Amino acid sequence: MKKKVLKYVVGLVLAIACLAASQANAITINAANSVDDFYLSGRLTDEDGYEELCVGEYVYAEAGVYYKDGSLVDPYSYEYISDYVMSEALFEVMGTGDLYYYSSYDTPGAYDAVWFSGSIPQEAFGKYVYYVLGAYVQDGSDTQTVIGDIRSRDPITSFAGTDNLTFCDNGDGKTVSLYSIWKCDKANIPSKVTIGNKVYKVTGVANNALEYKNITSLTIPSTVTSIGKEAFADASKLKTITINSTLKKVGENAFSGINKKATIKIKASKENYDKIVKLIKKAGAPKTVTFKRITK
Structure with a gap:
C-alpha cells in the first residue's frame, strides 16, 4: 500500500x-x-x-x-x-x-x-x-x-427520513447508528431508515450525537441497544426522554447535564428496567431526575 x-x-x-x-x-x-x-x-x-x-x-x-x-x-x-x-x-x-x-x-x-x-x-x-x-x-x-x-474526519453520514437526524454506517451492511441530532426541539429516533435503496436497522447512538443542545424531548426506539459517550451531554432543556429499548451499553457521561427535573420513561420488564436505570445513573444523569417504568 x-x-x-x-x-x-x-x-x-x-x-x-x-x-x-x-x-x-x-x-x-x-x-x-x-x-x-x-x-x-x-x-x-x-x-x-x-x-x-x-x-x-x-x-x-x-x-x-x-x-x-x-x-x-x-x-x-x-x-x-x-x-x-x-x-x-x-x-x-x-x-x-x-x-x-x-x-x-x-x-x-x-x-x-x-x-x-x-x-x-x-x-x-x-x-x-x-x-x-x-x-x-x-x-x-x-x-x-x-x-x-x-x-474527511469520519466516514460519510446521511440524512434519512428527516432533515434533523443523520446516520452512520455500522460496517455490517445491515445496521446504522444515529450520528447527530440537528436543529429540532423534539427528536423521535426511528427504528429503521432507508438510505439509497437500502433499509437499515437503527441499533445505536454515536458519541456526542447531540449537536443541538436546546432539544426538549427525545424518544429512543426498541432497536437501539447502545448509546455512546456524552451522546446527550449538556442538553439542559431536555426534560422528557422515552426509552423503548433494552439498553445494554450506555457510554460515560451520556446523560450528564440534562435537565435536573427531567423525566425518563422506560418501557421494559422490571428486571431490565432496574438495569437500565442503573446504566443511566452511572452515565451522569442528575440525581434529581425522575424514572418511570411504562408497560404500554
Whole structure:
C-alpha cells in the first residue's frame, strides 16, 4: 500500500512539473525532494464549516504546509496549486481529472478509490472522502512541489427520513447508528431508515450525537441497544426522554447535564428496567431526575 501511495505522489509531482514547465514564466520544480521535506495537512468541511460530511453536500478544504517536524511553514513561503493544474496532472497520472475520491480505507492511495466531482455521491455513504491538494513551496533557492490527500474526519453520514437526524454506517451492511441530532426541539429516533435503496436497522447512538443542545424531548426506539459517550451531554432543556429499548451499553457521561427535573420513561420488564436505570445513573444523569417504568 505504501509503495502505491509513493508512486502515485511522485507521479503526480512529475506530471505537475511537466505542466508547469510548459507554461510561460513557470517556476522550477525540484521534484526529487518533493515528498521528503514537507507535507500538507488540513481538514474537510461542509459549507458551514462542520466536519461531519453528509451525502449530497459539497466539500471544502482548509489546509496548511508543514515541515516534517510538525511545525507550520510560513504561509508566505508557499502557494496552492490551482485546481486546473491539479486536475490536468491527475489526468496524466490517474486517467481522471476529478480531485475528490471516496474509499473504505482511512489512509490514502487505496485500491478501491472512486473518483468524483461535485457533491458527495450516495455511494460514498460509510466511506471516507479525500481531496487531492498541492502546493509550491519556496525552499531557499529551490521551489518544491508538495502533494497531499486531505481526508474527511469520519466516514460519510446521511440524512434519512428527516432533515434533523443523520446516520452512520455500522460496517455490517445491515445496521446504522444515529450520528447527530440537528436543529429540532423534539427528536423521535426511528427504528429503521432507508438510505439509497437500502433499509437499515437503527441499533445505536454515536458519541456526542447531540449537536443541538436546546432539544426538549427525545424518544429512543426498541432497536437501539447502545448509546455512546456524552451522546446527550449538556442538553439542559431536555426534560422528557422515552426509552423503548433494552439498553445494554450506555457510554460515560451520556446523560450528564440534562435537565435536573427531567423525566425518563422506560418501557421494559422490571428486571431490565432496574438495569437500565442503573446504566443511566452511572452515565451522569442528575440525581434529581425522575424514572418511570411504562408497560404500554
